Amino acid sequence: MSEVPDHRVGRVGNPSLLRRLNLVAALGALLDAPSLTLRELQAVVGVSRPTAEQLLAALVADQWVEEVAGPAGGRGRPARHFRFRAGAGHVTGMDIGAHKAMAVVTDLRGRTLAEHRVPLDPELDAPSRLRAAADTAHACWAKVGLAADEVTAVGCGVTGAVRAEHRVRDVSSGPTGSGLATYSLPGFTAVDVAAALSEAVGRPVTVANDVKLAALAEHWQGAATEHADLVYMFAGHRAGAGVLFGGRVHEGKHGAAGEIGALPTLGWSSTMARLHARGAALAARRKLPPGREGELVITAATRGDEDSLAVLSEVAAVLAKGAAILALAVDPEAVVLGGGMSRGPLFADLFRRELATLTLFPIEVLVSTLGAESVALGAARLALDEVLADLLHVPHA
Template sequence: MSQDRDAGARLGDSSLLRKLNLAAALGAFLKAPSLTLRELRAVIGVSRPTAEDLLAELLTEGRVEETTPPRQPSSGRGAGRPARYFRFRAESGYVSGLDIGAHKTLAVVTDLRGNTLATSRRELDPELDAAGRLSAAVETARACWVEAQLAPSDITGVACGVTGTLRAAEGVHDVGHGPVGSGLAPYSLPGFTEVDVPGALSEGLGRPVAVANDVKLAALAEHWKGAAQNHRDIVYMFAGHRAGAGVLIDGQVHQGRHGAAGEIGALPMLGWEAAVERLHARGAELARSAGTAAGREGEMVITSAARQDPESLAVLIEFAEVLARGAAVLALAVDPEMVVLGGGMSRGGPILAEPFRRELAKFTLVPLEVVTSTMGADSVALGAARLALDTVFAELLAVPGS
């Protein structure tokens, strides 16, 4: 008996059965580059008339369209009409991912296959207040949509990464270091703990906006399009204007009960805060000597260390080693396949990665592969786009009343 008849017998509800079959059909097209009617039937286990009916509905909705057959090895064409192929329409919707950081806001737009259509970036004053920063993010997103030649009504999902640990009932919380005034030296964007970040972004963009921790989104992007594409269990270490970490288990960001999973910078004995401060102090000193603007302290230290400046080398090695000890704590806890070193500082290459690897190896029980991020500055925004895609797909595949 076919799956649809079996399900009908169990459910006794043809309307619900149709919704289930339609969701299954759409899911099949999402997972494959293209499908024939025969292949669709095989994947979802329905009769030919049912498959034809489902395909017709998806075509009418604009979610699926006929496409050219995949290229086949040259062999004589058999008798009969050639099979027709159909594909999911990636352009049947678009999502936008935002990154709101201390020094910049960045937006990307992708279609529903994750193909990037446009990217927009805007530099920010690190002291800019929350209202100004959120307004700049909204303007950057809208400029990105215009560049992609899309209207706001074309955008079907939006997500944003910010610095901070997020709790559903409380909005942005200071990076998992405890509540304000706890004495644990939290890091967060100015004023963000006092505003409704999702609400402000949603109002400015005219779309619901999902908000998540930026480091965790960068880890998600690395798994989606970066150096960790073929791995499921990952520890991601962020090295930039601050240090941070994220964990992916079975390809999914591990949030934890309160959204604070991976926030090991809260442990004073790791010394992350002091190491970051020394790195920034050395970078600021180099910037003053060179007469350059603030905001690129890490790059200044890397450049100086590459020239074998002893003080810069010592500061950079200390930073790498402190970060590696935190990575070791997470690696011992979750036993990952690999560790990804990301963030702006990761662009330093071996000068940061090698001392990180050496220190990590001292504390882990098994050898761990350490790779440097391939995502660059777009990682948080792309991770946000992936989150938005997941949200859109969950809504498309949801079956009301099931």
């Protein structure tokens, strides 16, 4: 947060704007630190002590900041410490997938307070799926005693290319009849997902692509906290990819950045189909319900099943080829491998070996540490970014 010294009043020429600038600077400083003393805040913002006292008094009165106990020890009167009130608001992240709906609620520091998850039928129609997702959010709020009006912002991840107006884009026949396609949930291209969810949960909802949100979550709380430029590869019930620049999701003009799986020549769809066919055969043999095909193939391959290993190696190869294409285009700091297939060392090792043969420079491959919560957490981060952007907004003079 940039410093806003008192002497700017002559340059700004607007006392109200100057006060807003100073309040934003103070709030930003408190967001960036566990706590600050009055003297520390004064130094960071670059204002006089009386002004710093006024800023703190205003932020405490508005319940954005609270006084906390400082460290024990020392001589004399202890300095007063202040911190940003994480509980001043709450955000929710939602994940609507083929097989599940999930919601998490966090405070404004991003600490997860509750989560709720329910299984879904992959063939469920759009209205029923959206109602189930909304019920999941309400159940999550109930766990921490929140009403809808106490939730500051809501984000949601869905499959498919999401346009700037937060609608799932219909690319079933490609923009020029090319036959290119991206997967989306049944009926989701025909409904206004953001509007339907907003009405159902009682709060405005921002919708984004689930894989891109998973990438955002890995940078925020997962395997890639030390990396801002990423290629994220998702391998689960389907394959997908996303790109982060400077810690922010790269959407592209049409919301389709990273949708390289739409290229038939990569073979993602056909290879994933073979994986699921192999997993379905293993499930039938053991009389298991559907939904764990990838896990069953990995387990069988680890135990030496040659057919399963062959299919798994093929999936790793085609996914690595897609990762290499993106990596050669954007030259990321790291590639993050996520989704259910990333669990366990075998698939990650196959992916790493294949990727190493396809890039100009060695690229670090990180394995997701967030698991099934990644999309919902990324959606929460999206909502949190909206809250903080509004909180730290300074109007033009």
